[in-house]
């Protein structure tokens with residue numbers, strides 16, 4: 161057991177990213193053009209992106225190098241209908257069941273701990289890591305999943321990898337990586353009532369663009385970011401990939417430490433004291449420089465909602481879709497294609513548009529505070545006729561905590577569906593999906609064509625805005641219901 | 643350093659016609675939709691490639707993969723930020739399985755590029771003018787050949803222009819020499835052990851009592 165207290169050794173001010181990178185660089189590039197070998201502290205695994213990696217291990221007769229640094233869960237294709245258990249899944253969706261069986265088998269064979277169906281701690285991979293305290297400041301965390309950036313909220317370097325790389329990490333606990341560039345997104349000003357972390361990150365992506373962070377690791381700084389609780393910080397870091405950045409991070413502080421204290425994998429006693437000192441020392445030093453820097457003002461931010469088919473298309477919920485004249489000429493074919501898919505007109509208002517489905521869930525917004533926010537809107541109100549509302553907790557632990565507060569009763573009384581934990585309608589691998597043409601307000605992270613079901617149309621928004629749409633039956637400014 | 647694998651993906655020179663995909667921000671959910679991700683093997687994903695766009699028309703033109711003029715193209719020319727979104731390696735697997743060997747764009751999403759190169763699908767980043775030229779030439783004379791030479795890092799357009807491109811030096815060696823990244827990592831076991839000895843593991847995931 162150990163949490164080293166180290167200085168950077170150079171005396172130069174360093175960023176959080178540089179401190180973590182330096183610590184984990186097992187081998188620096190041996191000659192120009194070669195990548196570094198980077199050590200991975202925690203490897204998270206799920207059923208969809210791991211089967212071919214385990215198969216590769218078998219083919220090469222390799223074993224998992226550090227099963228104790230690996231944690232597997234089932235989330236992407238698991239049923240969220242409480243009526244569908246393991247046995248019925250085999251009948252309803254043999255392909256999904258086969259993939260889950262394979263994960264059980266691979267984990268068993270290699271001694272990798274697995275949060276399987278039925279486990280009270282199972283959930284979306286990016287919800288369970290932090291919840292168990294496995295996500296810790298200063299670590300390198302990877303998973304075959306692009307929203308691994310979520311874990312950066314704790315001051316970890318966390319990013320998504322492909323399946324071939326999942327195999328590399330299973331076999332060697334290391335990755336071949338080229339050092340990315342750094343980018344600071346500095347946000348000032350306090351968020352207005354009814355405006356939260358989701359609105360903030362949608363605003364950031366709209367400002368820097370869906371490829372604004374490509375090639376970079378983002379560190380979010382500034383008073384606005386500091387004022388967020390850990391769940392809000394996770395929401396922000398989660399969507400870093402939606403700006404093209406593989407990782408997003410926030411320097412650890414009191415908020416981080418008090419969240420972590422007493423979680424299962426977090427040390428106690430004198431180990432905690434050492435860990436705490438180390439974690440605090442990781443924060444970006446005053447005067448450290450980034451390759452790029454963007455400053456944003458958040459006090460004028462409004463509740464945001466996307467209108468298009470990528471997450472960079474957020475506008476204020478009371479605003480309008482851009483006019484054709486406001487779109488640069490080379491972008492117009494994409495703009496018109498998006499409008500055609502969504503069935504919208506340029507310059508149109510989104511407010512008042514009828515919605516078919518409201519989805520509260522996903523690794524972006526399925527934690528307890530997200531459900532509490534949505535429940536506050538639903539309390540004493542009803543889901544509008546003709547609207548289907550799904551509430552899917554991020555983990556079985558979130559579900560239990562919400563039920564202890566009676567949130568399930570609030571949602572059920574309002575006419576919403578209360579489900580088992582999983583990715584659900586975020587990517588529609590199971591039965592939770594939109595029908596062609598349906599319009600959803602969703603708290604997830606991707607509004608790509610068909611993401612929530614072939615032909616389905618998605619408006620991304622906060623839990624507050626989503627719940628307000630469920631009650632109103634159309635897109636509405638949630639502040640009118642507050 | 644020099645562990646080579648005869649089964650590793652290779653790429654040297656490719657000469658082929660081009661299929662044009664004139665949209666920006668093509669995400670990996672479009673390349674291979676989620677319903678095809680329940681597989682446990684890498685093969686056979688070509689049938690799901692751009693599944694939801696198949697059978698559709700765009701501006702009166704059939705979707706490029708349904709257009710017999712582009713049937714034999716092994717090079718896809720796409721708009722900017724190709725491969726954004728999900729990290730699914732199924733995306734390059736599907737493109738390769740379908741028959742593509744290279745994608746040309748002005749900018750690739752990071753994870754897609756890394757996944758593609760690991761599988762021998764070459765990502766060639768070119769300036770906007772070249773991409774537009776290739777796109778319109780493909781529509782005007784569909785069989786026109788483009789040559790991609792990885793050794794020289796040069797793309798030759800149908801109009802004879804030689805365009806240099808950058809490619810990750812390690813990925814290039816892997817593809818040209820058959821260098822195997824897993825083998826490369828395994829060859830560094832002593833350094834990995836040294837790192838582990840100096841950095842004790844803070845906790846063990848097996849101690850959470852999970853099955």
Ligand code: SF4
Pocket residue numbers: 235236284285286305307522523524582583586587604605
């Ligand atoms: S909730 Fe959605 S974005 Fe998050 S891990 Fe699951 S599928 Fe991916």
